[in-house]
Structure formats: structure tokens, C-alpha cells
Amino acid sequence: MSVSPRGQMLWLARMTLRKVRGLCCFLPSLVMAGLHATAAQGQQVLPLGTLTPFYRATQLQGHLFGMGLEEVPPYLLGSDLAFPYRPKPGFRREVLFADSFSIVRVMGGYPEEWLRRFNILNPTLGRRSLDYATRRPDGVLEFHPELIRARLQPYLEAGYKPADITLALDNTPWDLATPDGQPPKLGVYGRRTPPGDLNEWAAVVRHLAEDLKAFLGSAAGDLTFETGVEYDGRPNFDGTSAEFFGYYEATERAIHQVLPTAHFNPGEFTGSGKCVPQVPTCVYDTRDLILFTEAHHIAPHVVPRSLHGIADRGAPYPSLVAKALKDSYARLPSVTPEVHQFGLLFQPFGETSGGDTGAMQANWEFQTLIRLMVGGAPRRVFHWGTVDGPHEILNGSGFVRLVLDHYLGRQVDLLPTSEAAQPTYRSETVAVLLTGGPSPAMIISSFSLQPDAGTREVTVDLPSRLFPAATSLREVRFKAGEDVISVIRRDLAADSNLRREFDACALCEASPLAMAADIPKGRRMVVRNWPRYERLLRDSLRWKSPVSDVTVTGSRLSVKLVANEMIVLEPR
Numbered sequence: 014m015s016v017s018p019r020g021q022m023l024w025l026a027r028m029t030l031r032k033v034r035g036l037c038c039f040l041p042s043l044v045m046a047g048l049h050a051t052a053a054q055g056q057q058v059l060p061l062g063t064l065t066p067f068y069r070a071t072q073l074q075g076h077l078f079g080m081g082l083e084e085v086p087p088y089l090l091g092s093d094l095a096f097p098y099r100p101k102p103g104f105r106r107e108v109l110f111a112d113s114f115s116i117v118r119v120m121g122g123y124p125e126e127w128l129r130r131f132n133i134l135n136p137t138l139g140r141r142s143l144d145y146a147t148r149r150p151d152g153v154l155e156f157h158p159e160l161i162r163a164r165l166q167p168y169l170e171a172g173y174k175p176a177d178i179t180l181a182l183d184n185t186p187w188d189l190a191t192p193d194g195q196p197p198k199l200g201v202y203g204r205r206t207p208p209g210d211l212n213e214w215a216a217v218v219r220h221l222a223e224d225l226k227a228f229l230g231s232a233a234g235d236l237t238f239e240t241g242v243e244y245d246g247r248p249n250f251d252g253t254s255a256e257f258f259g260y261y262e263a264t265e266r267a268i269h270q271v272l273p274t275a276h277f278n279p280g281e282f283t284g285s286g287k288c289v290p291q292v293p294t295c296v297y298d299t300r301d302l303i304l305f306t307e308a309h310h311i312a313p314h315v316v317p318r319s320l321h322g323i324a325d326r327g328a329p330y331p332s333l334v335a336k337a338l339k340d341s342y343a344r345l346p347s348v349t350p351e352v353h354q355f356g357l358l359f360q361p362f363g364e365t366s367g368g369d370t371g372a373m374q375a376n377w378e379f380q381t382l383i384r385l386m387v388g389g390a391p392r393r394v395f396h397w398g399t400v401d402g403p404h405e406i407l408n409g410s411g412f413v414r415l416v417l418d419h420y421l422g423r424q425v426d427l428l429p430t431s432e433a434a435q436p437t438y439r440s441e442t443v444a445v446l447l448t449g450g451p452s453p454a455m456i457i458s459s460f461s462l463q464p465d466a467g468t469r470e471v472t473v474d475l476p477s478r479l480f481p482a483a484t485s486l487r488e489v490r491f492k493a494g495e496d497v498i499s500v501i502r503r504d505l506a507a508d509s510n511l512r513r514e515f516d517a518c519a520l521c522e523a524s525p526l527a528m529a530a531d532i533p534k535g536r537r538m539v540v541r542n543w544p545r546y547e548r549l550l551r552d553s554l555r556w557k558s559p560v561s562d563v564t565v566t567g568s569r570l571s572v573k574l575v576a577n578e579m580i581v582l583e584p585r
Contacts (some may be wrong), residue, residue, distance in 0.1 A: 022449060025123065048516055052375075057428040058476070061386040064447065068382055070393040071111045072353055073182075075118035076127060076143055079167035081108040081312050081398075086405045089415070094554045095418040095489050095581070104172040110399045110414040115179035115353065116164060117242050120145050120221075122184025122197075122204035123516045146217045148188035154217070158224035169491060181280055182218065182264060183241025183249070189213060192256070196470070200248050206254040207260055214260070215267040222271035228352050234274035240264060240281040240385040242353070247294040254297035256289075260307050265311045276314035281353040283319050286341050316345065319354035320381075329357060330441050331377060331460060334386035338391075348447055350391040355381075355408070370401055370578040372493040376411030376460040379579060380443045382413070401498075401524040403536055406544050407550060408498070408524065412491050415554070416581055420454060423447040430457075433470045433571075439463065440576065444473045454583045461576040464493055464520030468573040469564070475568050485585045486565075487558040492578035493520040497549050501525045510534050520576070542552040556585055 073080045084106055089098035101107045101123070108114060121144030128134035128142050135142040145161065168178065186203065190209035191197050197206035208214035212472050225233040240261060244250035250257060264280075265277045284292065286299035299316065306312045320338055343349050357377040358368050368374070378396075385391060399411030428444040440461040440559060447454045457471060493499065498521075505511040505528055512530050517523055522528070529535025539546070560582065562573035572580060 033200045044153075056510045057429065059387065061383070061425040061427055061445075062389075063449075064417065064423050064425050065390070066112060066418070066421060067390045067392065068394045068396070069110055069112045069397070069415060070395045071108060071114045072395050073108070073116050073353045075116050075164060076123055076131065078131065078163050081111070081114075082106045083109065083405065084169055085109070086400070086407075087475050088551050089407065089554075091551070094551065096415045096554060096555045098415060099418055101172060106171050108168075108403075110396065110411065110418070113179070113393065114168075114173075115181055115239070118179040118183050119161065119164060119180050120182050120184060120217075121160075121186045124199060124203050124449055127203075135450065144186035144188065144199075145221060146186045154188070155221050158228070161221070161224055161476070162228055164496070165436065174235065175229055175232045179237040179239060181239050181242055182221075183244070183280070184215070186217070189217065192252070198251055200251070200536040202249060203244075205247070205249055205251045206258055207250055211263040211305070215263045217372065218264055218267035219271055222268055222275075226271060234272045237276040237278065238264075238268050238316070238510055239278045239317070240280045243283050244280050245286070245294055245296050250294060250296050254301065257297050258302065261302070261306070262309060262311060265306075277311075278313040278315050278317065281317040281319045281351075282341075284341075286318065286336070286345070299341075300345050303321050303348060307346065311385050315351045316342075316348040317351040317353040318342075320352045320394075321354060321356065321358050329377070329462070330439070330440055331380035331443070332385050334381050335387070338385060339388065351531070352385075352391050352394040354397075356397045357395050363491060367500075368524075368527075370410065370524045371496050371498040372409060372410040372491055372523070372579070373460070373462075373464070375412050375491055376458045377575045377580055378410055379416075380441060381458070381459050382417075383425075383443050383445055387427070388426065392412065402526070403539050404546070406497060406501075406539075406546065409491070412579075415458065416489075416579075419449045420450065422449065423454075424449045428455075428473050428475075430474050433472070440469070442471050442574075444471070446476070452583050454493065454581060455570070456579065456581050457572055457574070458530045459574040459576060464492050464518060464576050468575055470571055470573050472569055472571045475570050485558070486560045486563060486582050487556040488560040488563065489554065489556060490578065491553070492573065492575055493522065497546055497553065498522045498523075498525065500549060501539065501542075501546065502528055504538060505529055505535060508534070508538055509536070556583075 024554035071081065080186065085098050085100050091097055098101050121141065123143055124141060125134065125140035128140065133142060138147065143160060146156050149155050165178065177259060184204040185206065185208050187197060189206055190213055191206050192209040197204045199301050225236065241249055244257060261279065268275055268277050282299045288298040303316065320334060320343060344346065355375050382394065385394065396410050400406055400412060426446040428446055430442045430444050434563045440459060442459050444455065444457045457473060459469065459471065499522060502511065502515065502522060510530050512528055515528060524534050525539055527533050563582065
């Protein structure tokens, strides 16, 4: 079953909206001072090292076989573009902007409602339709390796290798024993009751490893495995810390009995990773888990976490979000960090209207990624999708990665910024220089939760060797109110199909169909207008010269930016 990018984005949005309601987020505990932040502490240039593709990973849903695979949209290709997409060599289809990915819930345990929604319910098996192990009437377990092959084959045929794939071993299949002998409980994502018989569970995991070895040969040992996603919270793992530690050890040893070279990790942790009284749903403290694994010689390869920016649960400004990540790992023994959930959620109108996928998302992600590079970037940071459907419209996440891909291998310096006047709304700016290629480049970003049409003058100190005053410049801009998503928003309004809440906020954006009051009607409009949108997309990705609202005086560059705007500058 192949799933379109539109299906991928809609599914991820729904799951994200459901997930966060039951979990504690880290930002309310942060001090709310200093929100108007400059990029470099002490107004000094801060070297960040070489730009690597740490941001090119994503998470895929285990019940959607072939999810995310597609041909590169033609409008992203061409030498006339400032940042043409770089297809993976030898791939006809790929998961856009992803060199690696995880597939979650490969063991099954799904809610029956999900299976019905996607027309993958087997009437005989019911909610067990995608369970790797089911129990026959005589009590014997029956295994379903065909499900594992069906999940992996599309990506292997596309060109991905087992080393690119992480398999999350959730949920526990419905027929496996429970701790108290009672029927397993249903959570948001499916079975939340942990295995009740760890010997039975370990036997199932070993069988899975054997099936993978039979399918992939020795390359099965290149796979990475992890426990269930966000199992540090009872919404996903309804057990005690002792039960989780026993489950973790049994799972790790079962995998390595068959595949000794495979990596094994916990699934991502949430919040600060601490068990504190304010988080009654906490299952285990991440620090306690790491100490347990070290004591039992089963230490993980990486320790991933979720990293959301959620306005109604704190202030999701990039500087605070990056600090939260650094703080959460600083309390742990030395581990390798990854981020498996990454993005700005619930903007601009809260949980009911999805989230901004345009300029606000682009500037949040860019600034947060840059700030995560301070002191060393995480090994990987996953994205939630880089195009919105129909017609794979490049969104803010995609724009950021398109730009960063163009400058891979460059040296990155974080530059100090200042403003002529204090803005009337909370904001953050970031400026970076990229050197070491054919031409130096600068990226300047403005982020705010409050869309505002007014401009702010941001000044950046320039090393003269890079941008001499006499140099003429060229630019690419991505800004609220002028991107293609804004054009679609205006077309929806002209078609009397814009959701009511957008009327009071001229610069508020969301994915195209999330803004439509009548989704089928909105889809037809996007399809009908696609040739125009495609021309606008291509034009927005071309260099423009002369630049607008940019002045260079001596060693200082000043640029006027709206609340959520990114500008890329190069000498001509």
C-alpha cells in the first residue's frame, strides 16, 4: 500500500494532535525571561563547525506500507533554481529529505479504528490484523513474517539499506499475556499494557529477528531496533519502572541473541526525562534507565527524545527549546542524542486547527536546528514531512532542508545580531555565515509567535573578508504573507472556503487543506490552480537581484524583516 505525501502529512498531524494532549511538555518549567534573544552570547562570532545532514531523517507509520516514497516533484529540479533538490543517486523514488528513518509499531497492537480508517482490517483477525504474532485457538502462537517483508520491501526496492532503517518494537501484540491476566488496555496508539510474560515476549522478539535474518541475510545485523515510542509515559506503557527495565533487558538480549551486531536503543523520551511529582504518568526516569543499562552491560547506541514547541504549554522560542534539549541530556551519563519528534505544534489557533507549516514553521525549525548545533548537533533530528498535498507543495520544513542541503559541508558561524528598536512583539533572530564553498552565504531569520505585518530592522556585523561593502548581493526570501501557502489562503478566501478563524489574522497560515472549510472543495481548487502554484513555487526558489531592504555599510549589514521571514544572501 503506497501512501501519498498528503496522506503522510495528514496522518502525522492527527497523531501529533492526539499524542501531546496526554503528555507533559518541558517548556512550562523554563524561565520566561530573555525572549527577545540575539543569536550569539556576548555579541561574538560563534563557530559551529561543519554543516552535516543531521536534519535528514523522519519517522514513518508502521501500518502504512511504503509511506512517504515518491518521485521528486519536478518543480524542485532544474539549474535555474537557487537550491535545486538533490535526488538520492540511483533512486527513482525516495522519502523526501530523508537519508534514514524509523518505522514505528512494527509489532502491531493497533486500534481497530485505525485499521478500519485505512481499509486494512482483516474481518477474521479484527484488531489483530497487523500483529506480528497471533494466538491460534489451540493456544499456539502463529507468526506473520509477511507483514515485516511488506513493510520493508518498498524501501529496499527504492534503494534504502537496512542500515538506514530503525524498527520500533511497539505495540505488544493483542494476544500476548498481560501482567494481571486481564484483557490488555487500549491507549491512543493501540495496546498500552506491557507484556505480562517476558519469556513469551522474548521468544516473539527472537522469532522476529530470525525472520529478518532469513529475509535480509547478514544485512539484518545492520538494522537498528528500539523499544516502543515514548514508553516513559503511561499513555504508551502502562507499567512501573521495574517492569519497563525488565522489558528493556529482555528485548535487548533477545535481539542480540540472533543479531549481535544490531544496535538497540530505548524509544524517545518526553519532557525533561525526569520523573517528578508534577508528572504522575511518568514510568521511568531516563537517567535511571541509562544507569540500569550500564550496570547490566546493555547500554544503548543512542538515546532519542521528543522535542516539540507548543505555545499553549509554554513559550516555544527556539533558544528555550534548544536549552531544554541541552539540559535534558546534561543530567545523563555520556550518551549520543537524537531527536525523533521535532516541530512547532498548534500554531496559530491551537489544537483544533492543525499547525502552521509555512514561514513560522520554517523559521522555528531553522533557528532551533542552528541552536542545536552549539556544542555539537544531535546525531539525527527527524522531521514530520516536507511537502503538503495535494501536488506535494513544499512547506516550511522542506524549504529549510532544501537550503541547508545546498550548503552541506560548509563551515557555519553564528553571528551577533542587533535591532534598531525593541519590537512590539516577542521575537528571536538568528544570523549565520556559511563559508568554504564557491561563494560565501548568509542566512538571517526572524521568528515570532505573533504574526505581524510590520518590519523590523536587524543588523549583523560582517567579517569584511566575506562581505566587503562594495559587493552586490542576490537573495531568496521565504516570508509570511508572500509564500505559496499564503497565495492558496487568499484563493480559499476568494472561493468562500477559508476557515472562519483565519479571517482575523491576515498572516496566519496552515497546510492548504487545513485552512479549507470544505476540504474536498479545497482540494479541487488546489488541483485546478496547480499550474499557477507551480510557477510561483519555482519563481520563489530563484535568486533575485538587486536585493530589497538590505544595506551594507562598512562591516555592518542591515535588513528589514517581518515577524516570520528568512532571507538567504550571496554575493553576485
